[in-house]
Amino acid sequence: VYFLLPPNAQSIFYVVIGLASVTSIYVGAVRNQEPGRRLAWYLFAVGLLTQVCGDAIFAFYEIHLNREPPSPGVADALYLSGYPLLVVGIFLVVQRLGRGVSRVAVLDTAVVFLGVALVQWVFFISRYNQAGIGSRWVRTVAMAYPAMDVLLLVGLAQLIVGRASRSTAYRLLLLSVALWIVADELYGLNPNAYVGGDWIDALWLGSYVTWAAAALHPSSVRIAVSDGHRIPRLTSPRLALLALALLTAPVILLAEQISGRGLHAYVLATGGGAIALIVLMRLAGLVQAVDGARASERLARRDAEHAQRLLAFQNEQLRELDQLKDEFVSSVSHELRTPLTSISGYAELLLEEEPSETKQGYLHVIERNSERLLALVSDILFAARLQDGRLKLDLTPVDLQTLIEHAVEEARPRAENAGVEIEVRIESAPTVSGEHGRLAQLLDNLVSNAIKFTPRGGKVAVDLRNDEGIARIEVSDTGIGIVPEDRDRLFERFFRSQAALEHEIQGTGLGLYISKAIVEAHGGRIGVSSTAQEGTTFIVELPAAT
Amino acid sequence: VSAGPLIVCADDDEDILSLVAMRLAQAGYEVQKAEDGDSALAAIRSRRPVLVVLDVMMPRRGGLEVLAELRRDPELRDIKVIMLSARVQEPDVARGLAAGADAYLLKPFKFADLVDKVGELLAS
Numbered sequence: 001v002y003f004l005l006p007p008n009a010q011s012i013f014y015v016v017i018g019l020a021s022v023t024s025i026y027v028g029a030v031r032n033q034e035p036g037r038r039l040a041w042y043l044f045a046v047g048l049l050t051q052v053c054g055d056a057i058f059a060f061y062e063i064h065l066n067r068e069p070p071s072p073g074v075a076d077a078l079y080l081s082g083y084p085l086l087v088v089g090i091f092l093v094v095q096r097l098g099r100g101v102s103r104v105a106v107l108d109t110a111v112v113f114l115g116v117a118l119v120q121w122v123f124f125i126s127r128y129n130q131a132g133i134g135s136r137w138v139r140t141v142a143m144a145y146p147a148m149d150v151l152l153l154v155g156l157a158q159l160i161v162g163r164a165s166r167s168t169a170y171r172l173l174l175l176s177v178a179l180w181i182v183a184d185e186l187y188g189l190n191p192n193a194y195v196g197g198d199w200i201d202a203l204w205l206g207s208y209v210t211w212a213a214a215a216l217h218p219s220s221v222r223i224a225v226s227d228g229h230r231i232p233r234l235t236s237p238r239l240a241l242l243a244l245a246l247l248t249a250p251v252i253l254l255a256e257q258i259s260g261r262g263l264h265a266y267v268l269a270t271g272g273g274a275i276a277l278i279v280l281m282r283l284a285g286l287v288q289a290v291d292g293a294r295a296s297e298r299l300a301r302r303d304a305e306h307a308q309r310l311l312a313f314q315n316e317q318l319r320e321l322d323q324l325k326d327e328f329v330s331s332v333s334h335e336l337r338t339p340l341t342s343i344s345g346y347a348e349l350l351l352e353e354e355p356s357e358t359k360q361g362y363l364h365v366i367e368r369n370s371e372r373l374l375a376l377v378s379d380i381l382f383a384a385r386l387q388d389g390r391l392k393l394d395l396t397p398v399d400l401q402t403l404i405e406h407a408v409e410e411a412r413p414r415a416e417n418a419g420v421e422i423e424v425r426i427e428s429a430p431t432v433s434g435e436h437g438r439l440a441q442l443l444d445n446l447v448s449n450a451i452k453f454t455p456r457g458g459k460v461a462v463d464l465r466n467d468e469g470i471a472r473i474e475v476s477d478t479g480i481g482i483v484p485e486d487r488d489r490l491f492e493r494f495f496r497s498q499a500a501l502e503h504e505i506q507g508t509g510l511g512l513y514i515s516k517a518i519v520e521a522h523g524g525r526i527g528v529s530s531t532a533q534e535g536t537t538f539i540v541e542l543p544a545a546t
Numbered sequence: 547v548s549a550g551p552l553i554v555c556a557d558d559d560e561d562i563l564s565l566v567a568m569r570l571a572q573a574g575y576e577v578q579k580a581e582d583g584d585s586a587l588a589a590i591r592s593r594r595p596v597l598v599v600l601d602v603m604m605p606r607r608g609g610l611e612v613l614a615e616l617r618r619d620p621e622l623r624d625i626k627v628i629m630l631s632a633r634v635q636e637p638d639v640a641r642g643l644a645a646g647a648d649a650y651l652l653k654p655f656k657f658a659d660l661v662d663k664v665g666e667l668l669a670s
Contacts, residue, residue, distance in 0.1 A: 337632035341654035342561040348657065374654060
């Protein structure tokens with residue numbers, strides 16, 4: 001639209017756009033920024049306002065006086081004063097990312113500054129520094145423009161390497177500064193060719209608009225949020241920037257040599273040397289950082305080794321404690337056996353004196369309970385030994401049929417008491433290699449469990465068969481069953497099923513743990529299948545003796 | 547009760563000692579009680595019993611020490627010995643038998659079994 005307007009209207013339009021941008025930045029600052037963080041945006045607004053004022057003076061001269069304003073003059077003063085404000089604003093935004101200026105940031109800034117300054121000096125500034133182009137004052141003003149662009153470029157470089165999470169507002173700000181610099185430089189390449197309404201104006205206008213957009217964009221609220229890296233690392237953009245700066249002097253030298261213009265030997269030598277020095281300092285800093293990292297790594301490794309030793313020591317202590325616990329359990333169990341001897345012995349003695357039937361009943365209760373207590377003590381002791389890995393078997397050929405029949409005969413009185421029918425079904429009678437006492441203990445555990453968990457009127461059956469070299473014992477009942485949640489934990493030490501607790505069925509929670517250990521010590525395995533409220537079957541498989 | 551063959555019983559648990567003595571007396575033996583290893587050894591030396599019942603864990607000389615003492619002494623070597631213990635682990639039993647005990651009973655034991663065992667040993 002801008003380029004379709006007549007020249008005068010163009011100038012006015014230009015100023016209007018500029019003013020709109022300044023207003024937008026102010027509004028954006030008030031709306032998006034916390035009170036303490038508005039300064040940068042105020043600086044942008046004022047900096048751009050000076051540009052707009054300069055533009056306005058230009059417009060005034062062009063429209064009313066039909067000539068350019070005098071230079072140096074008020075317009076130049078306005079234009080030039082704006083740059084430092086913009087640059088300070090940029091530095092404020094960037095600085096908020098890092099909290100405090102690190103040595104690295106200063107060095108990088110200095111390198112960029114020197115590199116840019118060198119280019120500006122050689123290609124844009126020095127040509128004005130010749131007698132014969134106006135007065136000294138005119139020359140100074142002409143040289144000030146490219147110098148200000150150096151500042152702005154340094155600001156841009158800061159934005160590029162800044163450790164910010166790249167919000168949209170941040171990108172817009174970057175773009176607007178870049179547009180401004182490009183426009184300035186293009187203008188500076190050949191100022192005399194520029195006329196009002198040139199296409200370069202589009203870049204400046206674009207810069208106004210994107211700057212305003214950056215201020216108004218909601219993400220400018222968090223424009224200065226650090227991306228979390230506390231220490232500026234040598235990221236690839238930083239590395240590229242340093243390399244670029246380092247190459248500036250030789251490239252300029254080459255360009256000047258090729259173009260055949262006079263060499264700026266002193267400037268290039270001094271600038272290039274300074275840049276090299278700073279890059280060297282930067283590298284020295286890196287080496288120091290690497291050394292520091294290595295030292296802290298050594299420290300960390302030493303800590304880790306220390307922690308490992310501590311862990312080993314604590315493990316050893318735990319092992320000792322565990323052993324102490326086993327010894328304690330073992331000695332308590334032994335101590336319990338002595339009083340049990342007296343209790344059952346004297347109860348037996350009393351029974352022989354033919355007491356009344358009631359007293360006989362009482363004495364039987366005492367006997368029964370001391371037997372139970374003894375079984376408990378034996379189980380606990382046995383479990384402690386299992387835990388120790390001390391279960392060693394004394395292997396002999398064991399006839400499973402006899403073993404099962406004997407176990408069932410032992411259990412029959414208890415089954416009858418509980419109103420449970422019990423039967424043995426032998427399909428074939430394998431022999432296994434095992435320890436008789438342990439296998440009897442296993443059978444007793446399984447059969448006793450089946451009786452305990454079967455209500456009056458139920459049935460318990462023990463099946464035995466030889467399944468291609470595997471002796472298979474199944475103890476099944478029509479009891480209360482085991483819920484699936486309990487099934488996995490059934491063979492754990494001291495585990496009591498929900499059903500056992502609800503029905504107040506007595507037990508230590510050791511029977512199945514011990515059973516499993518016995519079966520596994522014999523090279524076999526034990527499993528269970530069950531339906532709640534219908535019954536349970538324990539299946540034991542042992543390798544049959546050949 | 548007529549005085550049958552003499553048996554020395556040693557156990558530091560008074561209740562068990564009385565019961566053992568009573569059961570053996572019922573079975574027709576003469577019984578001398580001792581409450582620790584030293585007095586058991588003194589009783590054995592002075593009265594020369596045919597059989598000794600020894601608890602393993604006793605103050606002032608345990609049962610195994612008394613047993614070793616008996617087996618060292620040529621005059622006492624042939625006395626039959628039954629060990630009583632609450633130590634149920636196999637190594638204990640093995641140690642008892644290796645030390646020369648004629649029988650080893652685990653607490654709690656049936657007193658009828660003890661009397662049977664005594665009869666068996668004395669008959670052999």
